[in-house]
Amino acid sequence: MTILRVILDDMLAPNPGGLPRYTAELASALIEAAPRGCTVEGFVAASPEPDYETITRRLPGLALLHKSALARRELSAAWQHGFTRLPGSGMVHAPSLFAPLSRHDRLNDGDQIAVSIHDTIAWSHPESLSPRVVSWHKAMVKRAQRYADAVVVPSHSVADQLREIADFGDRVRVIAGAPSSTLAVPVDADERAARLGLPEHYVLAIGAIEPRRGIDQLIRAMAHVHDAVPLLLVGHGVADEALASAVQDAGLDEGRVRNLGSLSDADLAVALSRASVFAYPNLEEGFGMPMLEAFAHGTPVVHSDAPALLELAADAGIVVERDGDDYPARLADGINSVLSDKALAERLHYIGTDRAKVFTWRGAADKVWQLHADL
Template structure:
């Protein structure tokens, strides 16, 4: 795993460990921004929940060098039950107002750690996790109001933070370039897929959409311009009567994203699905398509590989970093390339078998536990540096 995270800067962590042993217990507390616990689970929320759960397991096992984690949330949020991590509802507000007013007041001089990219604008002693730079690189995929707010808050925070966390070597380079942060203050964690091990596939979704026993391609994500679902539509149109059925799972947030428009009936839309339903789709699909123009990591293709589903992915750097040699790649601006790959995969059972086996091996290189251990190191370092 260390080779995957080669960009991460490890200098200073041994010094952080020795210095932390001399600190009083109260200074070993890390406050976690728990606003994400009240949000619908998409990629960032998935990362935050899974890393936090693994951190709880690590601390409950007596590891962590005495670090105490307290998750702060708005009141009324249903939080998981942890063994070693404390959850503390606080404040009077919710949403952005809670994060910008109640949260910094409660933390005051403590260290605040966020698994998401936003935090209190006025808080200096904090670490955020910037998953990608899509707001800067793909501005048309976001509303103007959201772009202004995001750029203001995130730029301000990471320029004052002792360090900033991200999830891939590609994203680290992008953050350094877009936000002017020196690489020495960037740290790289990782993501995983093991949440799918906790659920059993719900095949009812196949029956409801007439997919049982049917060969189909699968795409997962928000149908925004950046996710590039239109490339799938165009590829299907190019294949004509030879086009396979294609299923798209996911929803869109109209307050943040601009909705892309698709050709009528080009894709079977099944909407937002549960983990159980998603697992059934991954295990039943003939292949998984990930045509995104830009990603910071890309959990869906990793999930697909872990379920043995062959992956066709765009040639975006972060996705190639995650999938390695276990996927077939196409230019996201070339629907004809995707059409050719779709034809080949559906026509060749042996190709599907090879891709499935390669994907299962590639997925073994990633885990939420490793991501949690890395974040724990970053918390310890931030305690000493801030």
């Protein structure tokens, strides 16, 4: 029996977002796509019992869940310095850099490890992360350069950026994610929309107010959006104080921008599906999972020309050039073009849903299994 051990810690991240979704969806697909004679086991840092139950409930086909004696913080430090290996031997797949990267013998013992690097923000926008996180990312990339048998990235853009940082040779493999299976519109969508206070027309965006995400620029753009259409923000870390300051600086009326905070998957699906426009103004991105989710719901998308987003969208959205002081005005033009043209909005609806269908978790899992077979 061939065993693939998957590091599942990122499923338990306290803040919902791209990496927890990616980890859960990929692990589930790896279980479903396991070739004959292969099985999937999980590994997780020491956690409260309800967290273990969450993993086993979300991944019913998981053969075994290995539980470390170390908590996440201690295990992260141990792996950063090459201590503490996983039980057993064979294949290891890490959906992030949180991985036991150390010397091993792939040719004689069959041990192998693949890690995932989702972006290069620790280098391009270190101010978006804490100094400790930046230091950890850079240290783990160095360990990956020495010990990883393969590196999975979500886009060719990240692959190109990574080449400027570390020499991985031919070990880099591009394997994109897919829309989340948990973001389905529920049967009580109308009731949820009423509870959330969703207006008939609105622009939706996801992300905190920080420079690389461009949300502050989007808020300024709303001053030029027709018919006083409001902007609704979703996401953990959208601070009310920062939001109020950004709205005031943009000269917007109170209530023109509203913070929905963190939403359940069902509520997020409703908000995505009913938005007139989904705006993704990010100045730097490794893949663009929220944008792909909007495509999957048929919501017209206006996005920046960040290389990874151009790669993901492939002309399925309205592209806005990032460079220059008039970025907010260009964002407003893109949003207004959708709001004022029903034929354009309808065309983007169909193009977006078709584009989203290109990405599947089964396809991603098949590529991961093939990657480990190639090793």
